[in-house]
Amino acid sequence: MPVDTHSQPLQAVPPPTFRYKSAPDPATINASEVVVDYLARLQKAIEKPTSLSLQDVILAEGFWRDGIFLTWDLRTSRGVDNIGQFLAKDVSSKRLGSLKFKPTTGNYKRLPILAASESAISILAYIDVESDEGFGEGVIRLYLDSNNTWKAFTIYTTLTSLKNHPEASGANRPHGGLHGDQSSNPTNWKERLAAFSEFTTSDPTVLIIGAGQAGLTVAARLGRLGIATLIVDKNPRVGDNWRNRYHSLVLHDPVWYDHLPYIPFPKTWPIFTPKDKLGDWLEFYARSLEISVWTSTTPVSSSYENGKWTVKLLREGKERTLSPKHVILATGHSGEPNIPTFPGQEVYKGAITHSSKWSNPERLRGKKVLVVGAGNTAHDIAQSLYSNGAYPTIIQRSSTHVLSSKVGLPALLGNTYCENGPDVEEADLQFFSLPNAVVKAAHQVIIADLKDPSKDGATIEGLNKAGFVTDDGPDGAGLLIKYFDVGGSYYIDIGASAMIINGKIGVKHGRLDRFTEKGVLFEDGQELEAEEVVLATGYQNMRTTAGAIFPCVKDAVKPVGGFDAEGEFNTLFRDSGHPGFWFMGMNLAHCRWYSRFLALRIAGQEFGLH
Structure with a gap:
């Protein structure tokens, strides 16, 4: 069962397309020169940000996403009117003294990337950003509009370090030793670390x-x-x-x-x-x-x-x-574990265990087990039970989004996170720079394509025929958006789907009415017997x-x-x-990405920056 998140509706926004009358030959476009010229125009436009000044540098429905660089919060503004209000009000009342853009140099992996099709010519570029208080980086995605003007569809800025309080890493790494006269502090590194960790003084x-x-x-x-x-x-x-x-x-x-x-x-x-x-x-x-x-x-x-x-x-x-x-x-x-209660539990002769405490599948060899829930954990437990000689049945109370680990997962991660992909820092900047609304639109396309029988489509069809009800995620956007939106109700298939299709793992879709001495009775009148019931019902x-x-x-x-x-x-x-x-x-x-934001947010408060 997914956690209650009070999530707001998220509109999917795909990248723009254009009808070009006389677009330049992509081979003649110098992406670096375009980026330098664009950044100069953007810098001028945001000096006094208004809808009028921004409409020449940002597409009408473009985005500015910010990770505590412009304010001490996570913010996304869409449309030149909202972006103008954000820059003029929220930012000026916070901590922005100046904002400087320059194209990243010295790292060949971060050169601008030009992409072209009949309906869109775009450039992805990495940028460095600077304010009076900190340094940061970002990504801009420029599109050539129908008037042959480069404008941003998305701008991303993120704080990476505080000017007067740099991280103790890289060029600022600690010395590590106390060379020379140590009479004033004869302890070694291990002793100093142990003393610090005790917080006695x-x-x-x-x-x-x-x-x-x-x-x-x-x-x-x-x-x-x-x-x-x-x-x-x-x-x-x-x-x-x-x-x-x-x-x-x-x-x-x-x-x-x-x-x-x-x-x-x-x-x-x-x-x-x-x-x-x-x-x-x-x-x-x-x-x-x-x-x-x-x-x-x-x-x-x-x-x-x-x-x-x-x-x-x-x-x-x-x-x-x-x-x-x-x-x-x-x-x-x-x-905390979400442990629902059902009428009649007290008369049931078997064990009822939440998945957070469940273990030792080998003890159930030859026995029937019901697994309440149909997400990752439920599937893994059912697969483990079957592999250990038990007879598991998944009880599915609502639909589940299923994505294969072999085909579907690589499609979602694309060329960003893969064996020959970019370094993780660069991959993260690409991945997390996109507004979630744009991610949602991209994943709608991916999920629709994965339904092809040669990809995940045959598995989905087989599951549905076996009585396992699947869905395509919120508005057809699949696993990632469902994870963000509701926190569960998906399965990355690592083998259990084939077991369901082949009848090795049973499926019962429906609502539990009550427990009986021997098992569970459903609202449709069917009763399933079991030696044990595992509640893979998620967390609160x-x-x-x-x-x-x-x-x-x-x-x-x-x-x-x-x-x-x-x-x-x-x-x-x-x-x-x-x-x-x-x-x-x-x-x-x-956690890798957002831990920086929370740490910098707290550090900024402790250093008196906000």
Whole structure:
């Protein structure tokens, strides 16, 4: 069951097309010269941004997407009127002192890319941006309109560093040693790191709850910015949040999409990461980046007053009280397990287990098992059950979007995340620079094409004939938009679909009426018997977890996830509704990208920039 995100409708906006009367020969276009000329025109237009000045440089329905560079928020403006108002009001009242554009030089991989067809001539170009307070980068997508004028369809700007507070990486990497006379501080690196991580004489500025990819990535970035940060996690080891998941779990996203910041996966890494391997990597990641983590630690009480938290923690049976300025909840994009109750559960003789606690499929050999739910987890569990000699049946209560790992997933990721694709930093800039409305339109085309029988179409048809109901995602936009929009109800097929089609995994589509002694009775009167029922029913919204751990924020924080009116994500990485409280989550790729925004946002506040 997807989480309740309160998502706003997202209109799909495809790239523009034109009827050219006398378009130039693409071979005669010098893309670099076009970009330089365009940036000069854009700079002049935004000096006094109005609809009139912008209409000569931005298409009427163009976009300006910004990642905390122009304001300290994630914003997307569409149309020259809205962009003009955004630049004139929201930006001028915030932190923009100056905005300078220059074409990126010195990196041959970031040269402008020219594309041409009968209906569109376009240039994708990387740019550097600068304000009085920070440096950033971006992407512009220019189109030659029917009057042979280059205008932007999308402009993307994002903050990457603060001028007076650079990251301790690259040219600013720490020295590491204390050469010479060490009589004033005879401790070595290991001893200094251990002392710092205990926070015995000071409080962390930021306290993070959860040591998964969300907590670790934002802690890594905060650490490089000099912000004292501590992660606490209830598990005995970093990475246990993955190790403790169901036995057969392997990530459905490929390696090229899943790197973490600063330390990418090695070239020997498998395409799809097993859960225990990822857990071990997260543990290594925390150690390598000197991230302070207290394991076997849980918050037991909290309060917020005068800009500071008071958080009492129970650490291996002992109490500690800390007073951080910021708390980040990073316990997972979804919150507490969503465990529905059904009439008659008390009379059922078998076990009822939520997927978050389910394990050991081999114990069910030769037995019937019902799996309630039809997303990734439900399919993986059913596949594992069949492989271990059980007789699983998936209970599907609503439709599911199905995309094959072999054909569909590469189609979605295209040439951006693949073996011979660009470096991850460049791939991310391409991928995340597109407004979600444009992504939605592009994926509508991809999903429609995947329905061809030679691609995913035959599988979809076979599933429907077997009684498994599929859908094409919101407005036909497929998996990614469905993940953003509702948080679930999709399956990246790694083999279970064929088992359903061949009858190895049973399917029952319908609503449960009640449990019986031997199984489940449906509203249509059919009863299915089972030795065990697994509830692969997803998770609640993160705000539920927030209210449970930090009761004082319960009525203040906003729903997490889904789209806002501008097509940006609700609440995640942004203002939560309660001061000093933040949400961090999503998959590895989104944690890699958005962790920078949240870290810079907090750092900017701590350094007095906003």
